Amino acid sequence: MPQLTIALIGNPNTGKSSLFNALCGMKARVGNFPGVTVEKKIGRYEDHAGTVTVVDLPGTYSLSARSADEIVSVDVLMGESPDAPPIDAIVVVMDGSSLERDLYLFSQITELEKPILVVLNMWDRVERSGVVVDTRLLSTLLGVPVVTTTANRRVGIEPTKAALRELAIAPFTKNCGDLFPEAFRREIHQLSQWITGQGFMIRRYLVERMVLDEEGLLEERWSRKRRLEQLPQRLQAARQALTVADCRPPFIETKVRHGWVESIVRQVVRRAEVYRLSLSDRVDRVLAHRWWGLAIFLGWMFLLFQGLFLWDVGEYSLTAMIEAGLGRAAVGVESVLPPGALRSLINDGLIAGVGGVLTFVPQIALLFLLVAVMEDCGYMARVALVMDRIMLRLGLNGKAFLPLMTSFGCAVPGIMAARTIESTRDRMVTILIAPLMSCSARLPVYTLLITTFVPTTRYLGGWVSLRGLFFLGMYALGILIAIPVAWILKRFFFPGQPSAFVIELPTYSWPSWRVVSHRVWEQVYSFLTRAGTLILCTSAVLWAAAYFPGDHRRECELASLLEAAEAARSQAGSDQLELELNRERGRLIEASFLGRFGKAIEPIFMAVGWDWKIGVGVLASFPAREVVIATLGTIYSLGGDCDEGSDTLQSQLLAARWPDGRPIFHLFTALSLMVFFALCAQCAATLMTIYQESGSWRWPLFTFLYMTGLAYLGAWLVHQFGRLVGAGG
Amino acid sequence: MGCSTANQSGIPLSRLRLHEEARVVAVDGEAAARHRLEEMGLRVGSRLRLLRRESPAIVAIEGRRLCLRLGEQLQVWVELCPPPSDRLQ
Numbered sequence: 001m002p003q004l005t006i007a008l009i010g011n012p013n014t015g016k017s018s019l020f021n022a023l024c025g026m027k028a029r030v031g032n033f034p035g036v037t038v039e040k041k042i043g044r045y046e047d048h049a050g051t052v053t054v055v056d057l058p059g060t061y062s063l064s065a066r067s068a069d070e071i072v073s074v075d076v077l078m079g080e081s082p083d084a085p086p087i088d089a090i091v092v093v094m095d096g097s098s099l100e101r102d103l104y105l106f107s108q109i110t111e112l113e114k115p116i117l118v119v120l121n122m123w124d125r126v127e128r129s130g131v132v133v134d135t136r137l138l139s140t141l142l143g144v145p146v147v148t149t150t151a152n153r154r155v156g157i158e159p160t161k162a163a164l165r166e167l168a169i170a171p172f173t174k175n176c177g178d179l180f181p182e183a184f185r186r187e188i189h190q191l192s193q194w195i196t197g198q199g200f201m202i203r204r205y206l207v208e209r210m211v212l213d214e215e216g217l218l219e220e221r222w223s224r225k226r227r228l229e230q231l232p233q234r235l236q237a238a239r240q241a242l243t244v245a246d247c248r249p250p251f252i253e254t255k256v257r258h259g260w261v262e263s264i265v266r267q268v269v270r271r272a273e274v275y276r277l278s279l280s281d282r283v284d285r286v287l288a289h290r291w292w293g294l295a296i297f298l299g300w301m302f303l304l305f306q307g308l309f310l311w312d313v314g315e316y317s318l319t320a321m322i323e324a325g326l327g328r329a330a331v332g333v334e335s336v337l338p339p340g341a342l343r344s345l346i347n348d349g350l351i352a353g354v355g356g357v358l359t360f361v362p363q364i365a366l367l368f369l370l371v372a373v374m375e376d377c378g379y380m381a382r383v384a385l386v387m388d389r390i391m392l393r394l395g396l397n398g399k400a401f402l403p404l405m406t407s408f409g410c411a412v413p414g415i416m417a418a419r420t421i422e423s424t425r426d427r428m429v430t431i432l433i434a435p436l437m438s439c440s441a442r443l444p445v446y447t448l449l450i451t452t453f454v455p456t457t458r459y460l461g462g463w464v465s466l467r468g469l470f471f472l473g474m475y476a477l478g479i480l481i482a483i484p485v486a487w488i489l490k491r492f493f494f495p496g497q498p499s500a501f502v503i504e505l506p507t508y509s510w511p512s513w514r515v516v517s518h519r520v521w522e523q524v525y526s527f528l529t530r531a532g533t534l535i536l537c538t539s540a541v542l543w544a545a546a547y548f549p550g551d552h553r554r555e556c557e558l559a560s561l562l563e564a565a566e567a568a569r570s571q572a573g574s575d576q577l578e579l580e581l582n583r584e585r586g587r588l589i590e591a592s593f594l595g596r597f598g599k600a601i602e603p604i605f606m607a608v609g610w611d612w613k614i615g616v617g618v619l620a621s622f623p624a625r626e627v628v629i630a631t632l633g634t635i636y637s638l639g640g641d642c643d644e645g646s647d648t649l650q651s652q653l654l655a656a657r658w659p660d661g662r663p664i665f666h667l668f669t670a671l672s673l674m675v676f677f678a679l680c681a682q683c684a685a686t687l688m689t690i691y692q693e694s695g696s697w698r699w700p701l702f703t704f705l706y707m708t709g710l711a712y713l714g715a716w717l718v719h720q721f722g723r724l725v726g727a728g729g
Numbered sequence: 730m731g732c733s734t735a736n737q738s739g740i741p742l743s744r745l746r747l748h749e750e751a752r753v754v755a756v757d758g759e760a761a762a763r764h765r766l767e768e769m770g771l772r773v774g775s776r777l778r779l780l781r782r783e784s785p786a787i788v789a790i791e792g793r794r795l796c797l798r799l800g801e802q803l804q805v806w807v808e809l810c811p812p813p814s815d816r817l818q
Contacts, residue, residue: 061765061768061769062768097792098791098792098793100770100791100792101769101770101791101793104768131792250760250764251767254764254767254768254772255772258767258772258774271792280794281780281789281794284780284781284787284794288781288787290783381796385785385787385796388784388785388798389784392798397798398785422761422765497759497802498802499762499802500758500759500761500762500765500797500798500802500803501785501796501797501798502762502765502766502769502795502796502797502798502803503795503796503797504769504793504794504795504796505787505793505794505795505796506794507794
C-alpha cells in the first residue's frame, strides 16, 4: 500500500514532537480542529514504498473523552473526524524510562483494534541510567512491534519507518486480552445491544468510554440522537449496577489497567535497586527552592526584559531593517501612484498599520524563543512550581503563569498558551486578565511620554534612573490591577474552589534546537496571520475614518509639488512645501469623521486632562495601539512618519496649549495617558483571540468594557490627583 | 511484597520523612484531581518517595517526578514500607 496514514500519540514529555520533526521535518501543516483549541499537525514523509502522512495528536495521559480536546483524539483515531484522514496505524510514543506510566495509554489504544507500533523514545537516557528493558519480551507480551529511538538525536528513525511499512501489511492481533471483569463486560454488552436495537452502529470501545467518562462529551453527543434520549438514564443505571458489583467507574478502569501494566513491567523492566538522587533532583534543590528558586527566576526575568528592549537597537538591527523596508515600499508606491485616495490608503493606512505589527516581530520572536527554550529544557515546569504560591493569591495556580508571562510580549500567543490550563474556570480568568500585562505595543507610548516628561534623574550612584522606575511602574501597574480583577472574576463570575495543582517535572535536558526553532516559527507565523490580518482590516477602516470626508485636492497638489521640488533638489522649496503639506494634513484630519467625532466628545477627554487631538490619537489607537504615535504625528502636523524618538513630536507635545494659553501637557497628563494605555483593551487582535479561545462574544465584549472602564477611571484619578497636587491647570 | 496492609489509616504524605519509601493507601479530593493523579501514576498501591515537603510537594514515583499541592483540596495518605532484607541500601 503506497499511501499510509499514521497517528502519533503519547504522554506529554515523551519527546513526541521530536519524533514528529524527525520524521517529517519542518514541512507540517498546522491548523486547528474547528471548535476546539487542540492544534492539528499533519506532516508527510517519503520512504521507499510511497508517501506516509503523519497526524500528530496532542500529548495526553489517557484516552478518556471528558473534554472537547480529548475527544478530538478519539475521533481522529477512530477515523470519525472530518478534518483528518482515516488512520491506518497508530504509533504510541513512550518514554523508555517510564513504562509504568506510559503503558496505561497503550492499553487503551489497543482497544481501538488498529495496528500499533510502540516507540520507546529517549532511549539514550535509559541506557545511561542503567535500567534494563527487555524489548523483545515486551513486544511478545504486548503483541506489537517495539522500536527504540532517541528522536532528538535522530537515532532509530529509519527502523521506525521500516517497522511502519511492515505494520501496514501485517494483520492486527490483540494480545493483551480482556482486562475488565466479567460484570463490566456484561453491562457494556447489554448497553451496546440496546443502542444497536435503537438502530445505531456503535463500537464497543465507545460504549465503554461513555460509561467510564461520566458527564463526558461522548455521552452528550450520543444522547442527542433521536431514539437515544434514554441514554443518560441507562448509563447512570449501568454505573450504579457496576458500583454495586465492585466495578465503580471511573476507578475500575485505572485499577484494572494499572494492574495489567504492573504485570508487564514486572517481567520486562529491571531497575537498579539502589535509590539515588538524580542530577535533576540536585539541580531542583536550588531551582525549585522556595526562595532561591524564586530569586533566580526573578533575576532571570529581569535580565530577559532588559535584553528584550536592548538587544535589537541601532541602525543594523532587525527592527531598523524592517522599518527601512517599509519606508522603501512606501516610496515605491509613491513613485507608481499619483497622490490620491488609493495611494493614501496603501501608504498611510495599510503599510503604516501592518508595518506597526511587523516592527514588533523581532522582539516577540525573541520572547517566544526564550519561552520555548525554557519549556524544552524542562525549566518551565519549575517556574510553574515556584510561582504557584504567588498565583494562589490570585485564585489561580502555577500553570497560569506562563500565559501571563507570554502576554508581556503579546497577549495573542499568551491567551493561546492558556490552553494548557485544565480547569476551565482558571483558564477563563487567566485569559481575561492577560491583556492587563503590558504588551510590547504599549512600549512606544511609554517611551514617548516618559522621555518627554520625566527628567533624567539618577539615584544610587547612577544605577537606578527615574525614567527606568517609571517604566517599571507602568508594567507593575498592570500586574497590580490584575490581582483584584482576578479576585472579582473568581468570586462573582467563576465561583468554585481553586483547582488542584498537579504537574510533572520532566528531567532536565538540553533543548533540541530543531523543536525550539520549529515552535518559534509556528508561533510567529500564527501571530502574523492572526494579528496581522485583523490589524490590516482595521487599519483600512481607520484610515477611511481619518480621510473622509475632506477635500484632498490641495493636499494632493502640495504633495505633487513637493515631489517635483525634491526631484529638482530645491531644498528651500521642498522645506516650505513640506511645512504647508503637514499643516494641510493636520487640517484634513480635523475635518474628517474621526476628527469631528473627537471634537464632539472632547468633554470626555477634558475630564481626564486631554484635548481633542490627544483624544483622536487615542480613538485611532483602539484597533491597534501601534498606530497612536503616527496618528499623533499627523494631528500635530508633523506628517505621519513620526516615531517615539522624534524630538519634534516631543517638543510639539511640550508646546501644546489650551485655547486660554495653559499648557496641555505636564507630567500628570502624560501619566494619565500612560495609565489609560496600560489598562485599556485596545487591540482587536486580542479581542478576536479571546473570542476564539472562549467560544463566545460575551467575553471579548466583557474584556473591552471592563478594561476601557478601568482605563478611563485610572486616567481620571491620575488627572484629579495631579490637579490636587497643583501640577499645572 | 514486603508491605503489610494490616493497618489502613496511614499518615498524610506531608508528614512523611524525606527520601523514605512509602506506599499510597488513599487519595482524597475532587474526582477530577484524583483521576488526573492516577493517570500520572499516583494511585493506591504505588510506591513513592517524598523529595520536598513545602508546598507544592515533590514526589518521586515510578522514575518520574510529580509536583502537587497538598491541602484541603487534595490529600494523599501513605504508609511506610519497611526495606526488604534482600535490597541493597
